[in-house]
Amino acid sequence: MQFTKMHGLGNSYIYVDAFKEKLLEEDLASLAVEVADKNKGIGSDGLILVAPSKIAPVKMRIFNNDGSEAKNCGNGLRCVAKFAFEHGYVKEKTFQIETLAGLVEATVEVVQGRVVNVTVDMGEPILTRENIPMLGGKQDQVISECFELDGEELFVTAVSMGNPHAIMFVKDISKANVETIGPKMEKDERFPDWVNVEFVEIVSKNEIHFRVWERGSGITQACGTGACAAVVAAILNGHCHKDEEVIVHLLGGDLRITWKQNGHVLMSGGAEIICEGFFERK
Numbered sequence: 001m002q003f004t005k006m007h008g009l010g011n012s013y014i015y016v017d018a019f020k021e022k023l024l025e026e027d028l029a030s031l032a033v034e035v036a037d038k039n040k041g042i043g044s045d046g047l048i049l050v051a052p053s054k055i056a057p058v059k060m061r062i063f064n065n066d067g068s069e070a071k072n073c074g075n076g077l078r079c080v081a082k083f084a085f086e087h088g089y090v091k092e093k094t095f096q097i098e099t100l101a102g103l104v105e106a107t108v109e110v111v112q113g114r115v116v117n118v119t120v121d122m123g124e125p126i127l128t129r130e131n132i133p134m135l136g137g138k139q140d141q142v143i144s145e146c147f148e149l150d151g152e153e154l155f156v157t158a159v160s161m162g163n164p165h166a167i168m169f170v171k172d173i174s175k176a177n178v179e180t181i182g183p184k185m186e187k188d189e190r191f192p193d194w195v196n197v198e199f200v201e202i203v204s205k206n207e208i209h210f211r212v213w214e215r216g217s218g219i220t221q222a223c224g225t226g227a228c229a230a231v232v233a234a235i236l237n238g239h240c241h242k243d244e245e246v247i248v249h250l251l252g253g254d255l256r257i258t259w260k261q262n263g264h265v266l267m268s269g270g271a272e273i274i275c276e277g278f279f280e281r282k
C-alpha cells in the first residue's frame with residue numbers, strides 16, 4: 001500500500017490515497033493500529049484516508065492509533081488540503097472537504113506550487129451537553145463545571161468540534177498532570193463517547209499555552225480541533241474575545257485561531273510532508 005506520512009505541528013498521520021488504494025471497510029481499524037506502530041509499522045498518531053466524496057472534492061476519514069474512528073481532525077484537515085491540492089484533486093485554492101462531522105472549507109496558501117499554510121473554517125462549535133456528549137450536571141452548557149476525579153475537584157469546560165473536548169485551565173502548563181488526569185478523564189463514564197482532554201494556560205487575551213491527551217491516541221504534539229475548542233472555552237470563560245485572533249502554543253508549534261462573530265471557528269497553520277513509501281500489510 002502506497003502511503004504519505006504527513007504532520008501538522010508534529011501530529012503525524014499515515015495518509016492513504018483512497019482514490020487509488022482499494023481498502024476494505026472492515027480492515028481500516030486494524031490498518032490504523034498497524035501503520036501507527038512505531039516498532040512494527042511506520043509510526044504515527046493514526047491513519048487518515050483521502051477519499052472520494054459525493055458532496056465535495058475530497059473526504060477525510062481519520063482513525064486514532066487505537067483504531068477508533070473520529071469525526072474530525074484539525075491537523076489532519078490541513079494536511080488533507082495540502083495533499084488534495086498538490087495531487088491535483090482540487091484546482092481552486094479554496095475548496096470544501098467532507099468529514100464525518102460535516103463539510104468544512106479550506107483555503108491553501110501556495111508558494112512555487114507547494115502548500116505552505118492552510119486556513120480551515122471549522123464551522124460552529126457544539127456547546128450543548130447532550131451533543132458533546134457529556135452526562136451529569138443540570139446546565140445546558142458545560143462551562144467551568146466542577147468535575148470530581150479520584151477525589152480531586154477539577155473545573156471542566158466541554159466543547160465539541162464534531163469530536164468531544166474537555167478543557168481545564170491551569171496556572172502553569174508545565175505542571176499540568178496530562179499523563180495522570182488525561183487517561184482517567186478520557187474514558188470516564190460521564191463521557192459516553194470518551195473525550196479528548198486539554199489543559200490551557202492563559203498568557204494574555206491573544207495567547208494561550210496548550211497540552212493534550214487525545215482520545216484514542218494519548219499525548220500528541222498537537223490537536224487542531226482541541227486548539228479550536230480551547231479558544232472557544234477561553235472565550236466562554238472570559239479570558240479571550242470573539243473576533244480576535246488567539247495564538248495557541250502547542251508542543252509542536254503554533255496555531256492561529258479566531259472564533260468569529262458569525263459563530264464559525266477559523267484555524268490557520270502549517271502542514272508538512274515527512275515521507276512517501278510502500279507499506280507491506282501483514
Ligand SMILES: N[C@H](CCC[C@H](N)C(=O)O)C(=O)O
Pocket residue numbers: 011062064069070071072073074075076163164196214215216217220222223224225226
Ligand atoms: N483524537 C481525536 C481525533 C484527532 C484529532 C486531532 N489530532 C486534531 O488535530 O484535531 C478524537 O478521537 O476525537
